[in-house]
Amino acid sequence: MPDVTTFLPAVENTKFWAKWEDHAIRGALFKVCSCLCFSGINGFVRYLSLSAAESNLTPLPATELAFIETFFGLFLILPWILSTGKIAFKVTNPPLYIYRAFAASFGIILWYTALSKMPIVQVVAFKYCAPIFTVLGARLFLGERCGWARAFAIGTAFAGALMIAAHELVSNEIDWMDMGVIILFPLGATACYATSAILAKKQVKNDTPQTVCLYLFLLSLPILGVAALPNWVEPLAWQWPCLIIMSALLATAYIFLQHAYVVADITYLVPMSFTRLVAGALIGMFFFQEWPTIWTGVGTFFILIATVSLCKHEVRYMKAKKVKKVKKATLLPAAA
Numbered sequence: 001m002p003d004v005t006t007f008l009p010a011v012e013n014t015k016f017w018a019k020w021e022d023h024a025i026r027g028a029l030f031k032v033c034s035c036l037c038f039s040g041i042n043g044f045v046r047y048l049s050l051s052a053a054e055s056n057l058t059p060l061p062a063t064e065l066a067f068i069e070t071f072f073g074l075f076l077i078l079p080w081i082l083s084t085g086k087i088a089f090k091v092t093n094p095p096l097y098i099y100r101a102f103a104a105s106f107g108i109i110l111w112y113t114a115l116s117k118m119p120i121v122q123v124v125a126f127k128y129c130a131p132i133f134t135v136l137g138a139r140l141f142l143g144e145r146c147g148w149a150r151a152f153a154i155g156t157a158f159a160g161a162l163m164i165a166a167h168e169l170v171s172n173e174i175d176w177m178d179m180g181v182i183i184l185f186p187l188g189a190t191a192c193y194a195t196s197a198i199l200a201k202k203q204v205k206n207d208t209p210q211t212v213c214l215y216l217f218l219l220s221l222p223i224l225g226v227a228a229l230p231n232w233v234e235p236l237a238w239q240w241p242c243l244i245i246m247s248a249l250l251a252t253a254y255i256f257l258q259h260a261y262v263v264a265d266i267t268y269l270v271p272m273s274f275t276r277l278v279a280g281a282l283i284g285m286f287f288f289q290e291w292p293t294i295w296t297g298v299g300t301f302f303i304l305i306a307t308v309s310l311c312k313h314e315v316r317y318m319k320a321k322k323v324k325k326v327k328k329a330t331l332l333p334a335a336a
Helices: 004-012 015-021 023-054 062-082 085-089 094-117 120-127 130-142 148-171 176-203 209-231 239-263 266-288 294-331
Strands: none
Touching: 023 062, 023 094, 023 120, 023 239, 023 266, 062 085, 062 094, 062 209, 062 239, 085 209, 094 120, 094 176, 094 209, 120 176, 120 266, 148 266, 148 294, 176 209, 176 239, 209 239, 266 294
16 A cells, blocks of 8 residues: 555645645635535524524524534534643633623624524625724734735725625615614624634733634533523424534534634635625525526626735735745854
8 A cells, every 4th residue: 555645745735735835825715614514504594593493483583593503613622622732721811811701792793683683684794894894903902913904905896895885775665764773783893703713813912723613612602602502492303404504514613713813814714704795695595595696797897806906915915025035034143
């Protein structure tokens, strides 16, 4: 039987391997994968919370959905967490974990509540206020730079999101006054998610991604449990497979997300989140007969242009940064 290790040098010399080692490429890929998982969860939440109610089936409260998927997601993610051994249980800054658990818990409750009350395209549209919160937070609390390339990419992607959302918001005959403060739910969720992302970036600087995920799930469970208990509805047999799949998607999404925060700046990763809009449009089209308009195509084009251009710029920037470090090291005087 041939030795597999003999093939490693050949693989490492390929262009694919060189690109995979680039932090910008890996960070973008991890972020996009996490967004696709979260989009799948949005589809299930819409089906269980909204479509089930319209079909005279038993609707599950948003808080209960969040608690159940977090509970099973913890068990599904444990093998990956325990792969690092005891180090997964060590934290350097416990308050950060508590703050993030509250931010993430409130965010998911507000988000699922919005999905159960509003059309999914409108909820996702409000999500694109996240770049504003995230970039400002990363600049204020993490000290990350926000150069012209990142600002241009975020602005272009945000404009694309508005193109897609504007037509839907105008064409749908909805009495916003009747919805009242429900519009604040997706906006509040966006602010909570941005806060959670900033805290996660600070956490992975000192702790492993496994540690960050473990305590997020553990600390979020009691918060979500308290919120879900007053309006608990016993899930029906047909709903459990959906809940298990949602849990698996949640666990997978956070694995990808934590790895993305390890290898790339949070500001650089912001435009990648706009892939949720494309995935959301496809889910709505194939599963809920929500056919996209011409504005969806134009907006999607803007989003893709922003993401690709920023990714290329970041690759060049990181390579130049490495070269600069090497040159600086060679100019240092030798130790006496």
